[in-house]
Amino acid sequence: MAGAAGASLLMLLAVGCAGASGGAPKPGASETVRPAEPLPMESAARAATWTGTDHKTHPLRLKPTRLALGHPSDLAHIRLDDDLKGMVPYYLTVSYTNTGKETADNLYPERNFTVSGTDGQAGEQVSLFRSNPLATGSGLPPECQEAGKAKLAPGETTAVCQIFMLPKGQKPSIVSYKDDGGDTLLWQIAGTQTGAAGVLPAHKPADAVTTDSDRRTATVLATPKSVRTGSLADLSRFDLSAEQKKLVPYYVTVEYRNTGTYDLLPSLNDNLVLTSASGQQVRKMLLLDIGGPGVPQCPDAVPDKMVKPGASVTECTIHMLPKGDPPASLTFQGDGDGARPVTWRATADPGA
Template sequence: MRVPIRIAGAASVSALMLLAVGCAGGPGAGKAKPGATEAVTPAEPLPMKATPRPATWTGTDHKAHQLRITPTRLARGSDSDLAHIQLDDEFKGMVPYYLTFSYTNTGKDTVSDVSPERNFSVNGADGQAAEQLSLFRSNPMATDSGLPPECRESGKAKLAPGASAAICGIFMLPKDGQPATVSYKDDGGDTLIWRVGGGKGGASAGVLPAGKPADGITTDSRSRPVSLRITPKGVRTGSLADLSRFDLDADEKKLVPFYVTMQYRNSGKYDLLPSMSDGVALRTVGGRTVKKLTLIDIGGPGVSQCPEAVPHKMVKPNGTVTECSIHLLPKGDAPAAVLFDGEGEGSEPVTWQASAGSGK
């Protein structure tokens, strides 16, 4: 018996951000700034190999359609590109990146309402996915901005067999951020990855080197805060055969298990139940945040390749415990960072770089 894994989406699509002059926006929508002047700054292309990939897209007809998708250009924009737009506070201090891609219907039937842009993500080196914006393409203000031509128009929603179209997606990243990958969440289950530049994306602010000890906070059985000294010990690639005792569903059997091993030292005042791994998640190269897989195995041997806790007893002050958590990733994706999100007053998430295959 098991509790299914929860996989967060690669990137959330914001409310519609660009409204025609005189239109009223709904809750959370951006509004045009009256009288704003616009200084056009050409977008700066980033190195990315435009490799076509076969992909699956599922439409409103609930049928799988075969496409060929090709990211052709990723460019860094400027604040001035959106000078007329009143963005939500969460986008303040962020800059737009424009991802242009083409898509071709490689199937035998005409595809209607096709919108593969929803499955794309632009991701930092730590696996943090950018926020995707949706714009009304009919706004005349956009024609004079620094937006690439494809970002001023809608793509073709209907494609005959062999027909192609191009469209642009807009992704918001912090000014000090830098993309490392472009990914496509294939409706067939896999993740397609394209590297940007060297694929490293530079150092990510707030991300610690793999294996570096750091402080965190959790709570005891009485909800009292307890400080921790946390040391990541590694990320390993597992096998579905390791989980053969458990009843995985059909979708989970398409995924690849990864094992995250962490050591915790109780630097607080109270005893702790060894359950700190509940706060561990993997961020992936494809922009997902994947929490641990919870397996119900009362009195059973568990998964020998990834023991829940060693030793399996209360962790007293100054005591240590090593815990392992299981995370299921789509084929084609890989770990980018390990995240510990603790509990209690003053608790802050801690993030480390991850390297698949380490810690064996």
């Protein structure tokens, strides 16, 4: 279903475990400390769950207490992976309380948090690991020292700080939490709902590059028409899995005009990715319906025939997102020579 939010592991006087390769200590780094800049955000405490590797679900109360903008120099003593160089650190501090009746062990709720930018893309979550037993400091940035506790008695509270990296110039928009035992929880960051770099308004036509059935480069003018909230009842003809039945269908409709010189198949929406507020990315849902009526609320293609040069087609695809995690952006990935992603802001209409 949804793509996982960004995650990256670094090494700080350490060796990380599974995940992206990390960095190593950078000798001679400056110890200059620059105060982090707190950002205004929602901080309501909310009921949640944490499901560990033992598949036990523990009830928690989560409360983000601080999101602060750091400075790249905070990580000067880390040799960053190439894909993280030039990005900016944000420090998210969260308190969590064991609201169950039993002691909860192996708690790491920070792993389920995401900080997403105004473009809908999830920031890269960074974990730092210390391997030198003789080191006297944690090596963590001064503004992100809370380590949290993995074991909590009933009613006990602790706090943890998690580092997220976002591209320079990209502001954070949403803090989210997702666990298999419950719906997605969102906390809004104030003053960051507009002005996303590289993101077009919802219905603005844009040129895009694709390929025809012979893999020749072609061009289209793509215009998102709507993103509608669907219903699982619309999909009752299909054999959905238990996990799919927990999700919400969204119907994405886009009109394409063939501005090239080759005939195109009416399947251009195959290039679409819908991104949720928490950064979850999903392509269209595949439904086996040979010769069937499809989903009337979301017709595949109108007209359902080859798209001649100068002609247009309107396509609809179904994308499944977790409950409580609405769409934030829509991206046409593109294909062929000169292709580049085209991204629009996406806000779901209330119903189909």
